[in-house]
Amino acid sequence: MTFSIVGRSTDGQSLGVAVASKFLAVGAAVPAAEAGVGALATQAFANLAYRVQGLAMLRTGASAAHVIAGLTAADSGRAGRQLGVVGPSGPGATFTGEECFDWAGGVAGDGYAIQGNILTGPEVVAEMERAWLAGAGLPLPRRLRVALAAGDAAGGDRRGRQSAALFTVRRGAGYGGMSDVEVDLRVDDDPDPVARLGGLVELWDLYFGKPDPATLLPLAGDLATEVRDRLAVLGYASLDAWAGVENLEERLVEGAIDPLVLERLRGAHRGS
Incomplete structure (x- = not known):
């Protein structure tokens, strides 16, 4: 069977x-x-x-x-x-x-x-x-x-x-x-x-799943500004807070961002 x-x-x-x-x-x-x-x-x-x-x-x-x-x-x-x-x-x-x-x-x-x-x-x-x-x-x-x-x-x-x-x-x-x-x-x-x-x-x-270290993007400069601005539009003070609501906390990495997380954040911002 x-x-x-x-x-x-x-x-x-x-x-x-x-x-x-x-x-x-x-x-x-x-x-x-x-x-x-x-x-x-x-x-x-x-x-x-x-x-x-x-x-x-x-x-x-x-x-x-x-x-x-x-x-x-x-x-x-x-x-x-x-x-x-x-x-x-x-x-x-x-x-x-x-x-x-x-x-x-x-x-x-x-x-x-x-x-x-x-x-x-x-x-x-x-x-x-x-x-x-x-x-x-x-x-x-x-x-x-x-x-x-x-x-x-x-x-x-x-x-x-x-x-x-x-x-x-x-x-x-x-x-x-x-x-x-x-x-x-x-x-x-x-x-x-x-x-x-x-x-x-x-x-x-x-x-x-755990992020691939080779694909992580440094969370600095223009990218850090973009992430901060997108989070502000969505009403979040930090990436940790937004990721926790979206059930993406397992993909968070200190000082960097997983491209999959960034893609989801951009999608959420466009839909707001």
């Missing part, structure tokens, strides 16, 4: 899961991840206990393959389960029980595991792997989303579409640096959930 990818960033610091299904709120059931520990997806006739148990095993240093072996050996319902696991290093691992509905299967490699059941065919998993490998230079949230979109375009769940989710973790990557949850986005019920999830990822990047 589901296709998913569990992955690790090229620097080993981010871990996460992207998943889609003809199932209500798949993001509430399938993904689990813990920064510095690992990530997993439990699906088909999902055993939700795998999430807690699997992360506990990963904390002990067990490999992805050993986690799958341990979880499935102790589960009398394993023939109907599907599972993907990635640890903080080494290859990922995937498991498909022999009673999962066709087409069902998966692939795994260094830092990833891809699996699906009730799919249109093996091309779904193959295209997800191709997209994942081709996206090596992307940040993990975008790389997972691209792989999920490739699976969706290849046919995805043969019953149709309903929900999708993206969940990634990284030490201190949460809002304000106060948590490890980097991205937690869900589309619970939508006729085109993977596309909708892609739009949410773009919004996440706008509001919570």
